[in-house]
Amino acid sequence: MDANIKISIKNLSFRYYRRNVIDNLSFRFAENKITAITGPSGQGKSTLLTTINRLWEDIPGACMTGNVTIQFKEAVKNIYDRSIDLPWLRKKVGMVFQSPNPLPMSIFKNTAFPLKLAGEKDNRVTASKVENALKKTFLWNEVKDRLQNDARTLSGGQQQRLCMARALVLEPEVLLLDEPTSSLDPLSVSVIENLLLDLKHNQTIIMVSHYLDQIKRIADHVMELE
Ligand code: ADP
């Protein structure tokens, strides 16, 4: 695969039962850039994201053909290859959804959750990774004195940054974001946009957005689904 390409989608078609949603799409996503996916609603933007972490596979009636190849740091892999371990893939490809979805537990436990799933047993390692992730999303100073509080007591913008910290705690190489700022106030939007600009130095970011001004502000590339 070419040097600056992180993800290559080839001849991707997708349907839910008999309804075609994506028809023979090919696209290459640049490494360590922000690519915005835009287009009218119902065009398959969210669906496309789920083909990059295989999240669609549990959806009844969903069917995909085509290939998705990712140039991971260790090797180039077809993510639909039989040898791919799904928990491993989800570690490498993180996802953040449209509305913040904190789990009903403390701020600390929310952030540490993926580490626990991945089998991390060392409490000091966990604490240090949680702190780093919360620092990356500029949340640490706001929450360090109340890490044991329920995450749902945070504001909407803080909850979304918490969800981003949770997605970042395993240091994924790719970050998928599905309209991550659409439920947020302007100040939180700007905090998250700055955060994404900061993250792209180490991460390939693919973000669904229908805000043209946002795309102009932060996207390096645009993919329009029509
Ligand atoms: P977008 O994110 O661009 O709004 P989606 O990917 O959510 O589009 O949806 C694309 C099309 O697929 C829509 O017509 C939607 O109704 C349909 N769709 C989405 N999810 C499902 C599902 N789980 N089952 C059946 N149809 C679905």
Ligand code: MG
């Ligand atoms: Mg959508």
